[in-house]
Amino acid sequence: MAHDLVGTTLVSERRRTRVAARIVETEAYTGDDPASHSFAGRTARNASMFGPPGTLYVYLIYGMHHCLNVATGPEGEGSAVLFRAAEPVEGLGLMRRRRGAPRDRDLCAGPARLCGAFGLDRRHDGIDLTRSTWLWMEPGSRVPVETTPRIGVSRAADVAWRFVEFGSPWAS
DNA sequence: CCAGTGATTCTCT
DNA sequence: GAGAATCACTGGC
Numbered sequence: 001m002a003h004d005l006v007g008t009t010l011v012s013e014r015r016r017t018r019v020a021a022r023i024v025e026t027e028a029y030t031g032d033d034p035a036s037h038s039f040a041g042r043t044a045r046n047a048s049m050f051g052p053p054g055t056l057y058v059y060l061i062y063g064m065h066h067c068l069n070v071a072t073g074p075e076g077e078g079s080a081v082l083f084r085a086a087e088p089v090e091g092l093g094l095m096r097r098r099r100g101a102p103r104d105r106d107l108c109a110g111p112a113r114l115c116g117a118f119g120l121d122r123r124h125d126g127i128d129l130t131r132s133t134w135l136w137m138e139p140g141s142r143v144p145v146e147t148t149p150r151i152g153v154s155r156a157a158d159v160a161w162r163f164v165e166f167g168s169p170w171a172s
Numbered sequence: 173c174c175a176g177t178g179a180t181t182c183t184c185t
Numbered sequence: 186g187a188g189a190a191t192c193a194c195t196g197g198c
Contacts, residue, residue, distance in 0.1 A: 027193070029193075035193075036193085037193080040181085043180080043181085044180090045179080045180065045181090059179090059180095059193085060177095060178075060179060060180090061179090061192060061193070061194060062176075062177065062178080062192060062194055062195080063176075063177030063178035063179070063192090064176070064177050064178080064194080064195080065177095065194050065195065067193060067194080069193085082193060084193085106195095110194070110195070111193065111194075112194050112195065113194090113195075122179095150193070151193070151194095152192085152193055152194070153193060154191090154192090172194095173197100173198080174196105174197095174198085175195105175196100175197095175198100176194105176195095176196100178192105179191105179192095180190105180191085180192090181189105181190085181191075181192100182188105182189080182190070182191085183187105183188090183189080183190090184186105184187090184188090184189100185186085185187085185188105
C-alpha cells in the first residue's frame, strides 16, 4: 500500500478553498513492527491506526508538529502509511500562507510540513477518507519508486519501508 | 548542529 | 501515581 500510494493525490476542500498535492514519499508501519506506534497495542493515541482502511491517523510529535497517516487495515491490525512528502498541485497560495515557507520546494517536503500545508492536526484524527466530504485521495499514474530505510526511527532502522518517487525534487 | 515543546509511554515505587 | 525518557520533526544558527 505504501508503495502504491506514491503518485496518488491528497485533496482537501474546505470553505470554498481547495488544496491538493501529489504524494511522492511514504513509509509503511505495521502492527508487528517495533518502529510502529501500534507495536505495543491499541492506546488512546494510536486507536485510529487500528481502524478500517482509510482511517486518518494524525499525531503530535515533539510537542509542536503533526504527522499524518492512513490506516490500511485490516481493521484491528494496526498498519498504516505515513505520508512524508508531496508535490503541491493546487492551492499553493493557501499553503504558503499556512506554512510561511521560504521556498515552494519546502511547502510539503516533510511529514509535519505536509500536515501544515493542509492544516491538519489532532482534531482530524480518526476521520474516514473514504467517506469524508472535504478530504480524500485521488488515484494517479504509476511511477518509478525507490526504496530506502525509514527516516528518524531508532528501532528496526534497517527495514527498507520508505518509498520515494524516483528522482523527485519534492521529497523530504 | 541543536533547541524547542508537550503529549505519551516507560519504569519504578 | 510520580518522575524520567522518548519522540515517524523543523527552523534557525
